[in-house]
Amino acid sequence: MNEDALQSALSNPQNLGEMPDADAVGTVGSPDCGDMVRMWLKYKEKDGKKVIDKASFQSFGCQTAIAVASLATELIRGKTKEEALQMSAAELSAPLGALPPMKIHCGQMVEGALKAALEAESAVATTPAAATAPTGPTLMDSLADAGKTAGKIKIVLQPS
Ligand code: FES
Numbered sequence: 283m284n285e286d287a288l289q290s291a292l293s294n295p296q297n298l299g300e301m302p303d304a305d306a307v308g309t310v311g312s313p314d315c316g317d318m319v320r321m322w323l324k325y326k327e328k329d330g331k332k333v334i335d336k337a338s339f340q341s342f343g344c345q346t347a348i349a350v351a352s353l354a355t356e357l358i359r360g361k362t363k364e365e366a367l368q369m370s371a372a373e374l375s376a377p378l379g380a381l382p383p384m385k386i387h388c389g390q391m392v393e394g395a396l397k398a399a400l401e402a403e404s405a406v407a408t409t410p411a412a413a414t415a416p417t418g419p420t421l422m423d424s425l426a427d428a429g430k431t432a433g434k435i436k437i438v439l440q441p442s
Contacts, residue, residue, distance in 0.1 A: 284379035291349035291378070296356050297338040304338075308398025312391045317343025319351055319395040325363075334358050334366060339395070346388035350375040354392050363400050369393070 301322035311318040319341045326335035337355040341348045354374040358366045371389035374396070375381055381389055 283382055283385070284377070287377050287379065288345065288349050291352045292345055295348055295352040297336065297352065298340070299338055300340060301336070301338040306399045306402040308395050308400070308402050310391050310394035310398055312343070312387055314387050315344065317341070317347055317388070317391065319343060319347055319391050321351065321355070321392075321395040321399045323399045328360070331362055333360050333362055337396075337399075339392075343391070344385075344388055346375075346378075346381065346385045347391055349378060350389045350392040351395070353377050354396060358396065367397060367400055369396070 301324060303324065304322035305325050306323045307320060308323075309318065309320040319339060321337060321339045323337050324335045325332050327333075337358055339351040339355055341351050350371075353376075354369075357374060358369065361369075371386070371393040372380075374392055375389040
């Protein structure tokens with residue numbers, strides 16, 4: 283492990299903190315040590331592709347997780363979602379050198395938070411109808427009404 287790279291990432295962590303206008307957020311906790319990393323992503327259009335404009339993180343955890351998260355938020359800028367999804371914990375922590383066995387889960391936690399944020403964004407993107415529903419009754423309202431009607435009919439019909 284490269285201690286200089288670790289110290290420099292820790293002394294000046296990049297993109298630390300909540301991102302209020304983020305498109306997606308992902309959180310992962312480690313059952314091993316109880317630490318946690320949360321990552322926010324913001325996308326933009328570039329050359330007809332949707333790429334990561336910026337990322338930020340919060341880490342309630344060890345120094346290695348903070349350093350890897352800081353590096354990861356820099357490494358994924360400009361990447362598409364597919365490209366970012368393919369980045370392993372080892373790639374995200376590459377500037378630190380190989381992590382010692384006790385610290386491998388720290389990098390994996392950052393990878394997990396990144397993947398959770400990437401997947402969270404796609405979940406939002408595949409259900410735009412709910413978010414942009416017109417002011418009329420939604421499908422859920424219609425189903426609820428149908429349920430009420432069915433319930434009334436059932437109550438009326440059963441005694442006969
Ligand atoms: Fe658990 Fe680093 S994240 S010790």
